[in-house]
Amino acid sequence: MKTCLIVDDSRVVRMVAKKIVTSLGFKTEEAEDGQQALDFCKKSMPEAVLLDWNMPVMNGIDFLVELRELPNGGEPIVVFCTTENELSKISEALMAGANEYIMKPFDSDIIETKFQQVGLL
Amino acid sequence: MRPDQFTLLANLVKTQSGIVLTPDKTYLLESRLPPVARKHGLKGMEDLVNAVKAGRNKALADDVVDAMTTNESLFFRDQKPFQIIKDEIFPKLSKSRGGAKTIKIWSAACSSGQEPYSLAMMAREERSIQGWTFDILASDISREMLKKAQAGTYTQFEVQRGLPITMLVKYFKQNGDKWIIDKGLQSHIRFKEFNLLHDMAPLGTFDIVMCRNVLIYFDQPTKSKILAGIAKRLAPDGVLFLGGAETVLGLSKDFKPVPSLRGVYQLA
Ligand SMILES: C[S@@+](CC[C@H](N)C(=O)[O-])C[C@H]1O[C@@H](n2cnc3c(N)ncnc32)[C@H](O)[C@@H]1O
Numbered sequence: 001m002k003t004c005l006i007v008d009d010s011r012v013v014r015m016v017a018k019k020i021v022t023s024l025g026f027k028t029e030e031a032e033d034g035q036q037a038l039d040f041c042k043k044s045m046p047e048a049v050l051l052d053w054n055m056p057v058m059n060g061i062d063f064l065v066e067l068r069e070l071p072n073g074g075e076p077i078v079v080f081c082t083t084e085n086e087l088s089k090i091s092e093a094l095m096a097g098a099n100e101y102i103m104k105p106f107d108s109d110i111i112e113t114k115f116q117q118v119g120l121l
Numbered sequence: 122m123r124p125d126q127f128t129l130l131a132n133l134v135k136t137q138s139g140i141v142l143t144p145d146k147t148y149l150l151e152s153r154l155p156p157v158a159r160k161h162g163l164k165g166m167e168d169l170v171n172a173v174k175a176g177r178n179k180a181l182a183d184d185v186v187d188a189m190t191t192n193e194s195l196f197f198r199d200q201k202p203f204q205i206i207k208d209e210i211f212p213k214l215s216k217s218r219g220g221a222k223t224i225k226i227w228s229a230a231c232s233s234g235q236e237p238y239s240l241a242m243m244a245r246e247e248r249s250i251q252g253w254t255f256d257i258l259a260s261d262i263s264r265e266m267l268k269k270a271q272a273g274t275y276t277q278f279e280v281q282r283g284l285p286i287t288m289l290v291k292y293f294k295q296n297g298d299k300w301i302i303d304k305g306l307q308s309h310i311r312f313k314e315f316n317l318l319h320d321m322a323p324l325g326t327f328d329i330v331m332c333r334n335v336l337i338y339f340d341q342p343t344k345s346k347i348l349a350g351i352a353k354r355l356a357p358d359g360v361l362f363l364g365g366a367e368t369v370l371g372l373s374k375d376f377k378p379v380p381s382l383r384g385v386y387q388l389a
Contacts, residue, residue, distance in 0.1 A: 085277060087295045090286060101286040103277050110281045116200065117285050 002047040002120070005029045007037040007063065008081070009055040017050055017081070020108045024115060034058030038066055045072050048120050050111075051098075053082035053089070061096050068097040077118045081106055122151050126170045130154075130185065133173055137186045138262055139318050139343040153188040160184065183264070190263045191338065194232040196284035197239045198333070202362050205382055206329065207243055210360060214328055215249035217358060223254040227327040227354070229317060230335035231259035234270025235283070238302055240331070241309045242288050258324065260315035271312045273302030318343070321350040328356050334364035341372065348373035352388060361386040 004026040006017045018028045029046065031037035035058040037049070049067075053060040060080060067073045077099045084090075085103040093101055100114045115121045130150055131142040142150070151166075158169040161181050172178055173185060197203045214224050224244065228237040237259035244255045261267055280289055280300045293300045315324070317335070330351055336344045351361060352375035361376060362385055363369070369376040369386050376386040 085298075087290065087293075091290055094287065094290065098286075103281060106281075113283055114281075117283075 001025065001027045003027045003029060003044075004048040004050060005031060005037060005040060005046040005076075006050045007031045007034065007055070007060065008050075008052040009033055010052075013052070017106075017111070020111050021048075021050065023108070024112060024121060034060060034063030034066075037063050041067055041070065041073070041076070045070075046076050048115070049076050049078045050081050051078055053080060053084045053093075061093065064093070064096045064098060077120055079111075079114055079118065081111075122147055122166055126166060129170055129174060133182060134186055134189045137182065137318075138190070138316065139339040139347075140186075140189060141338060141340050142189065149189065154185065157181070157184045157188050187263045187265055190261075190266070192232045192263060192266050194235045194334075195282040196235045196280070196288075198236065198283060199365055200283070202331070202333070202384060203239060203243060205362075205385060206240070207247065209382065210329060211244070211247045211250060213358075215247075218253075218328070222250075222252070223256065224250065224329070225325070225327045225356075226255065226257045226329045227324065227331070228257065228259045229315075229330060229332040229351070231261050231270055231312075232263070232266050233275075233279075234259065234266075234273060234302075234312075235275075235279070236331060236333065237270070237310050238273070238292075238306065239283075240329075241306045242292055244309065245292075245306065255309045257310045258313060258327070259310050260313045260324075262314070262316045264314055267312050267314055273307055275300045275302075317347050317350075321354050324354055326354055326356050326359075328359045329362070330355060330359065331362045333362060333367070336363065336367045345372045349375060352376060355388060357388060359388070 004021045006014050006028055008014050009032050014030050021028050029040060031040055033055040051060045064078055079100040079102060080093050080098050081102040081104060083104045090101050099118045102110055102114055127144060127147050134140050134142055154169060158165060163169045163172055172181055218224060226240055231237050237257050240257055259270060277298055292303045292306055332351060348369055355361060365384065375389055377389040379385040379387050
């Protein structure tokens, strides 16, 4: 079973995302900010990361940049899931190594099609 | 709505568009027609039905039919057909059409435009046919949907369903909470109001026809008639794509399935 790391500082968002991602057949792990996420990845690299942008301690972009520098850090499929919906922000995320991008609000349909597009399903 | 009112309206919709409305769809008429009545200065269902019955108001009849179309669509709907075009059809055409360097595609029920725009994006991305002419005809019976398709403006919700993010970044501009399709992409597409029940001969011929998620609304004879029409519009080596719940089986002897490509048909 593939693991999806859900990174978001909102407990409610993590809960909703967890429900959706679990229903798509993933085992889920959670992190409240980029630093926690990075620590997790150093121990065990997930197949997928669902990533918020604005979080305390370390934001999503900084996490992604550091992740991609880790050995095997290129492996996880990273899907942003954020309220940032400016074209310039989306481009920034893609430059930093994001595979897909979801603008909140999201629903299970959106997560499912995005996961399909990047070959996770 | 009274059963006789339902029957009258359902008959109108059926004769004009082929769309079959069964009595369990009465609620659809009840919810979608009040705005049409208002637009035509009619007070309610009774007035609307009477005006339709009088049969002198073509614009009203058109609007009733338009209101009863189901226009749900998304970018790269079902993904698989588009994958097939990319992996199988474009490479084949890049060889067989090398002379004229033109590929002709018909999106036969294009709704709000996601299907023809998806095709145009794919054609742009395909290396083996760079610099070729893509002529995409995007047609629909619904004037409202064609307007939307032509405007090429989509909500955040719409651009997130099926459209890869790289394509959004590459082919759209942002304006507030709206996303607007690239003008260059639009230049490959001709939008046209066209009813599938009408004579298709003036449309020309096509290498690829997408007639997806529209036959489901018709009865068997109508489906057969439309498939027979499309067969005549297809190049001898052209392909037809139907929706996931649609088939030619039992409806048309003009087509046979392309082996191993689900939902794709060629001339028999
Ligand atoms: C569900 S949409 C399908 C859109 C797109 N092909 C897709 O698969 O996503 C069905 C479309 O068929 C159109 N339609 C219904 N009857 C038609 C007819 N007789 N001629 C042309 N278009 C028709 C409707 O207006 C509607 O936009």
